[in-house]
Amino acid sequence: MVLDRQGYDDLIMYLTQNLALFEKPGEIKPGAPTIMALIEDDIAENVMLICQQNKALSTEQRSQIVREVDGIVYDLQEVLSSVTSNQVTIEQHAFIDEFAALVKNLFDSAVAEKI
Template structure:
């Protein structure tokens, strides 16, 4: 659906290009979430939003999306493996939020293609 598309490759490159941001110290967020926790939370929120927006999705489509999201989270955890347990900084949270929105955008486009 999306993991085999060029947009996903660009997203991984974007994250890799910003990896240095995850290796720098910064102001940690008040909620003390780790990089890994916030990554999973932000992606989950966007996928829930995606599924509620697209009521025309059938159960098999939702299952495909969930499987792909699991793969995406795994890929991102691999890229960020050395910093997953670190407390997330404000700057890192912004990148994570942006990445989650971009993931949703990839799925929005894929869903639109399904019903064209």
């Protein structure tokens, strides 16, 4: 659906271009989640939105979305493995929110083509 598209390659390139955000210290709000927890929560929220906004998706299509999202989260975990248990900084939080929204956009485009 999206993992084999140029848009996903561009998204990973965007991540690699912004890795410096995860290598430098920054301001952490009290009670901030870990980087991995935020990634999982943000992406899960966006997957739920995709499914809510596209009620015509079949069970098979929804399963494919979940499988691919698992692959995306795995890729993020691999790239950010040395920092996933750190609390997220304010800058990292903004980037992760944006990244999750871009993932949703990829799926929105793919779903629009399939329906």
